[in-house]
Amino acid sequence: AKDAGRNTYQFHDVAQFERVQRRIRIERQLRGALERGEFSLAYQPAVSLRDGRVLGIEALLRWRPAGGLRCGPDEFVPIAEETGEIVRIGDWVLAEACRQARAWDRAGLRFGHLAVNASAVQMRDPQFAARVIALCAEAGWPTERLELEITESSMMIDSEALRSGLALLESHGVRLAVDDFGTGFSNLQYLHRFPVSHLKIDRAFTWSMLEDPAVAELTQAIVTLGHALGLRVVGEGVETEAMAELLRGQGCDEAQGYLYARPLSADALTAWLRERG
Ligand code: C2E
Ligand code: CA
Numbered sequence: 001a002k003d004a005g006r007n008t009y010q011f012h013d014v015a016q017f018e019r020v021q022r023r024i025r026i027e028r029q030l031r032g033a034l035e036r037g038e039f040s041l042a043y044q045p046a047v048s049l050r051d052g053r054v055l056g057i058e059a060l061l062r063w064r065p066a067g068g069l070r071c072g073p074d075e076f077v078p079i080a081e082e083t084g085e086i087v088r089i090g091d092w093v094l095a096e097a098c099r100q101a102r103a104w105d106r107a108g109l110r111f112g113h114l115a116v117n118a119s120a121v122q123m124r125d126p127q128f129a130a131r132v133i134a135l136c137a138e139a140g141w142p143t144e145r146l147e148l149e150i151t152e153s154s155m156m157i158d159s160e161a162l163r164s165g166l167a168l169l170e171s172h173g174v175r176l177a178v179d180d181f182g183t184g185f186s187n188l189q190y191l192h193r194f195p196v197s198h199l200k201i202d203r204a205f206t207w208s209m210l211e212d213p214a215v216a217e218l219t220q221a222i223v224t225l226g227h228a229l230g231l232r233v234v235g236e237g238v239e240t241e242a243m244a245e246l247l248r249g250q251g252c253d254e255a256q257g258y259l260y261a262r263p264l265s266a267d268a269l270t271a272w273l274r275e276r277g
C-alpha cells in the first residue's frame with residue numbers, strides 16, 4: 001500500500017482494499033468505545049511448573065463493539081496504539097484489573113501477582129509510571145503485587161523519561177516481565193539496564209518446539225540466559241502435557257496456556273480458583 005497522502009490509498013487488489021476498509025471501520029468504532037462500556041477483561045492464570053501453584057493472573061483486554069464486529073486485541077490494540085487511544089484504554093484496564101484482583105484477594109483466593117499488559121505507547125508517556133502508582137492506590141491494590149508485561153520494543157526506547165519511569169515503578173516494587181521474548185531480535189542490554197524479573201517465551205516457540213529441535217534449543221537458550229541473569233522464565237501458550245513436560249525439563253519456571261485455563265471471565269476464574277483452592 002502506497003500512502004499517497006492523507007486518507008488516499010492506491011490499492012493493488014481487492015483483499016488489500018478490504019483490509020484498509022476494515023482498519024478504517026475499527027478505527028472509527030474504537031472512538032468512544034470506552035465511554036460506551038464496550039471493553040471487558042478476561043483473566044488467565046500462570047502456574048508453577050514445579051508444583052502447579054497459581055503464581056499470577058494476567059488480564060487480557062476484550063472488545064465487543066455495538067455493531068457486532070468481532071475483533072481481538074492482536075488486531076485492535078495496534079490500531080489503538082496508532083491513534084493514541086491505548087493510553088486511556090490502558091488506564092481503564094489497570095483500574096479494572098486492580099479492582100477485580102482486590103475483590104479476589106478479599107474473598108481469600110490465592111493467586112500471587114496481577115499481570116497487566118502495557119504497550120510501548122503507554123511506556124513512552126512520561127506520566128505513565130506515576131499514573132500506575134496512583135491507579136493502584138485508588139483501587140487499593142499493592143504495587144508489590146502488580147506486574148507489567150512489556151515487549152522488547154518498549155525497552156528499546158532509550159529515553160530519560162523511560163528510565164526514570166521504570167526506576168519509580170521499581171521503587172514501588174512493581175515487577176516487570178518481558179513479553180514475547182525472543183521475537184524482537186533486539187540488543188539485550190536492556191536486561192541489565194532495567195529492573196526486569198521475568199521473561200515470557202512467545203507462544204510461537206512453545207508451539208513449534210516439539211516438532212523442531214532448533215526451536216527447542218532456542219527455548220533452552222532463553223531459559224539458560226534468563227537464569228544466568230537471575231530471572232524467572234515463563235512459557236506461554238502451553239496447550240498440551242507434552243509441551244509442559246518439555247519446558248519443565250528445560251528448567252522453565254512457570255507456564256500459562258489452555259492446558260491449565262483459557263482466558264476466563266472474572267466469574268469463571270473465581271470458580272477455577274476455588275476449585276484449585
Ligand atoms: P500476549 O500478551 O502475548 O497474550 C497471550 C495471548 O495468548 C492471549 O491472546 C491469550 O489469549 C493467548 N493464549 C494464552 N494461552 C494460549 C494457548 O494455550 N493457546 C493459544 N492458542 N493461545 C493462548 P489475546 O487475549 O488474543 O491477546 C493478544 C495480545 O493482545 C496479547 O498478547 C497482548 O499483546 C495484547 N493485549 C491483550 N490485552 C492487552 C491490554 O490490556 N493492553 C495491551 N497493551 N495489550 C493487550
Ligand atoms: Ca502478555
Ligand code: CA
Pocket residue numbers: 179180200201202203236
Ligand atoms: Ca506474550
Ligand code: CA
Pocket residue numbers: 179180
Ligand atoms: Ca503478543
